[in-house]
Amino acid sequence: MSSYSPRRVRDDTPLLNREINGRPITYLDSASSTLPPRPVIEAMSRYYELRHANVHRGVYQTAVEATDVYEGARAATARFINAPRGVDEIVFTKNTTEAFNLLAKSWGAAHLKAGDVVLVTEMEHHANIVPWFQLRDQIGIEVRFVPVSDDFRLDVSGLDRLLEGVKLFSFTAASNVLGTRNPVKELTRIAHDHGALVALDAAQSVGHQPSDVVDLDVDFFCFSAHKMLGPTGLGVLWTRAAILESMPPFLGGGGMIADVRVDGYVPANGPTRFEAGTPPIAETAGLAAAIRYLEGLGLENIARHEEDLTADALKRLANEFDGRVRIIGPADAVDRGGVLSLDVDGVHPHDVAQVLDQFGVCVRPGHHCAKPLMRRFNLAATARASFGPYSLTTDTDVLLEALESAVTMFG
Amino acid sequence: MANLDDLYREIILDHYRTPRNRGELPPPAVRTEGYNPLCGDELVVYLDIHDGVLVDIKLTGHGCSISQASSSMMSAAVKGKTVDEVRAAIERFKQLMTVHESSLDGDAEPPVADIHTMGELAALQGVVKFPVRIKCATLAWNTLSQGLDDTYGVQGTGSK
Numbered sequence: 001m002s003s004y005s006p007r008r009v010r011d012d013t014p015l016l017n018r019e020i021n022g023r024p025i026t027y028l029d030s031a032s033s034t035l036p037p038r039p040v041i042e043a044m045s046r047y048y049e050l051r052h053a054n055v056h057r058g059v060y061q062t063a064v065e066a067t068d069v070y071e072g073a074r075a076a077t078a079r080f081i082n083a084p085r086g087v088d089e090i091v092f093t094k095n096t097t098e099a100f101n102l103l104a105k106s107w108g109a110a111h112l113k114a115g116d117v118v119l120v121t122e123m124e125h126h127a128n129i130v131p132w133f134q135l136r137d138q139i140g141i142e143v144r145f146v147p148v149s150d151d152f153r154l155d156v157s158g159l160d161r162l163l164e165g166v167k168l169f170s171f172t173a174a175s176n177v178l179g180t181r182n183p184v185k186e187l188t189r190i191a192h193d194h195g196a197l198v199a200l201d202a203a204q205s206v207g208h209q210p211s212d213v214v215d216l217d218v219d220f221f222c223f224s225a226h227k228m229l230g231p232t233g234l235g236v237l238w239t240r241a242a243i244l245e246s247m248p249p250f251l252g253g254g255g256m257i258a259d260v261r262v263d264g265y266v267p268a269n270g271p272t273r274f275e276a277g278t279p280p281i282a283e284t285a286g287l288a289a290a291i292r293y294l295e296g297l298g299l300e301n302i303a304r305h306e307e308d309l310t311a312d313a314l315k316r317l318a319n320e321f322d323g324r325v326r327i328i329g330p331a332d333a334v335d336r337g338g339v340l341s342l343d344v345d346g347v348h349p350h351d352v353a354q355v356l357d358q359f360g361v362c363v364r365p366g367h368h369c370a371k372p373l374m375r376r377f378n379l380a381a382t383a384r385a386s387f388g389p390y391s392l393t394t395d396t397d398v399l400l401e402a403l404e405s406a407v408t409m410f411g
Numbered sequence: 412m413a414n415l416d417d418l419y420r421e422i423i424l425d426h427y428r429t430p431r432n433r434g435e436l437p438p439p440a441v442r443t444e445g446y447n448p449l450c451g452d453e454l455v456v457y458l459d460i461h462d463g464v465l466v467d468i469k470l471t472g473h474g475c476s477i478s479q480a481s482s483s484m485m486s487a488a489v490k491g492k493t494v495d496e497v498r499a500a501i502e503r504f505k506q507l508m509t510v511h512e513s514s515l516d517g518d519a520e521p522p523v524a525d526i527h528t529m530g531e532l533a534a535l536q537g538v539v540k541f542p543v544r545i546k547c548a549t550l551a552w553n554t555l556s557q558g559l560d561d562t563y564g565v566q567g568t569g570s571k
Contacts, residue, residue, distance in 0.1 A: 354541070
C-alpha cells in the first residue's frame with residue numbers, strides 16, 4: 001500500500017532545507033540529477049560505518065556483508081524493472097553513458113559489421129549518439145536518425161523505410177530537452193517486425209514512471225541511479241540473459257575473469273564479466289534504498305503528480321508572459337514528462353539561469369547534451385526547468401516570479 | 412554574497428543590446444572560430460592585419476550577455492592597435508579574469524594593478540565573482556589570441 005505525499009518527500013530530502021541567496025532553494029533540475037532522500041544517504045553512510053570491505057573477495061564477516069549489499073542491490077534492481085531472469089541480467093555500470101558505451105563496444109562490435117544500420121532519433125542525448133559514431137568510425141556501420149517533427153514528437157511517418165537494414169533501434173523513453181514521452185511499446189513492436197533489436201534510454205523515465213522490461217518488450221534498458229533519487233557513479237544495463245551471454249567483455253581487469261594465465265585469460269560468466277575492478281559498493285546500497293523508497297511512494301502516483309504540475313506550469317507559462325517565453329516541447333501535458341525547456345525572447349539561457357539563481361531557483365542552461373536536437377530547432381541553448389517527486393506548484397510560483405524579473409531586466 | 416548588479420553593469424547590457432563591430436570581413440582577413448562547448452556559444456572573429464597593426468576586427472556568432480558584451484568591448488579596445496599592444500591587452504584581460512584565492516575565501520577584491528588603464532573593460536571585473544561565467548567573458552579573447560597564434564605562431568607578434 002503506497003502513501004505518496006510530495007510534501008513528505010520534501011521533508012525527507014535534506015538538500016531542500018537549504019537557502020540560496022537568502023531564499024529557500026527551488027530545485028528545478030531533476031532532469032540533470034534528482035536529490036537523494038535521507039534513507040538513501042543513510043544507507044550509504046551505514047554501509048561505510050558498518051560493513052565496508054571489498055566485494056567478492058574476503059571470507060571475513062564484513063566482506064560477506066559488503067557482498068550481500070552489492071548483490072542484494074542487483075536483486076532489488078532486477079525486481080524494480082521486472083527483469084525476467086533476475087540478477088543474471090543486471091550489469092552495474094558507472095552511469096547511463098557507460099551503459100551505452102558497453103552496448104556499442106561489446107554487443108555492437110561483436111554483432112554488427114560494415115553496412116549494418118543502427119537507428120537512433122534526433123532527440124537523443126549524446127550518450128546514445130556518440131558511441132554509435134565511434135563504432136561507425138571503427139567498423140563502418142551506418143547511423144540513421146528518426147526526425148523530430150515541428151510538434152516536438154518523433155516523425156514516424158517514414159519509420160518503415162528508415163528501419164530497412166536496421167539491426168538495432170536505440171531511442172529514449174523521454175526527451176531530456178523536450179519532455180516528450182515516446183510510444184515505447186509501439187515503436188518496439190514495429191522495430192521487432194523489421195527484425196531489429198531495441199535499446200531504450202530510460203534515464204529520463206526511470207524515476208518518474210513505472211518501468212517493466214517485459215511489458216515494454218525492449219531488448220536493452222539503460223539508466224542511472226542518480227536520476228531516480230539514488231547516488232551518482234552508478235548506472236545499469238539490463239538485457240536478456242541470452243543476449244548478455246553473447247556479449248564479449250568490455251573493460252578488462254580484476255573481477256571480470258574466470259582465469260588468467262601467462263598466455264591469456266578466460267572471462268567470467270554473467271554480469272560480472274562486465275564489472276572490472278572494485279565497483280561502487282556504497283552506491284549500490286544507495287540505489288537499493290532509492291528503489292525501496294520509490295516503491296513506497298508508488299511510481300504511478302509520482303507520474304500523476306508530475307503530470308498535474310506540468311499541466312499547471314505549461315498553462316501559466318503560456319499565459320503570463322505575452323508570448324515572450326516559448327516552450328520548446330509539447331504544449332499540453334499529454335505523453336509528456338515534467339521537463340520544461342524555455343526560450344525567453346531576447347534573453348540568453350545563461351542569463352535567465354543567472355537571474356533565477358538570485359531567487360534560489362536551480363535550472364539548467366545549455367544544450368543539454370542534445371546538440372542535434374538543438375540544431376533541429378535552430379537553438380544554441382535553452383533554460384530547462386524540470387520536476388521531481390518533491391516538486392510542488394509553489395516551485396512554479398517562484399519560477400514565474402524569477403522569470404518575470406529576468407524578462408524585465410533584459411527587456 | 413555576489414550581487415547580480417556586479418555582473419550586469421549597465422555598460423555590459425549596453426554592449427549586449429548594441430554590440431560594436433558586428434559582421435564579417437572578406438578574405439584575406441584571418442577567420443577564427445571559438446566555441447564554448449558547455450553552453451553552445453559560438454563566435455567567429457575576423458582580423459584584418461596590415462604591417463603589424465590590427466586595422467579592422469569584426470565578430471559574428473551568438474552567446475549570453477557576458478560573452479556578447481565582452482567580445483563587443485574587446486573589439487572596441489583592440490581595433491587600430493599594434494599586434495604587440497593587442498597581445499598585451501589579452502594578457503591584461505586574462506589577469507582580470509583570474510580567480511584569486513582571496514576572492515574565493517572572502518570578499519577581498521582581486522589585486523589587479525592596472526584596472527584603471529582598461530577603460531570600459533573594467534566593468535567585466537564583476538564576472539570573477541561568478542566563476543562559472545568566466546568562460547563566457549574569455550571566449551572572444553581566447554579566439555582572438557588563437558587568431559594571432561594562427562598568423563604569427565604561438566605568442567608571436569611578427570615584430571623583430
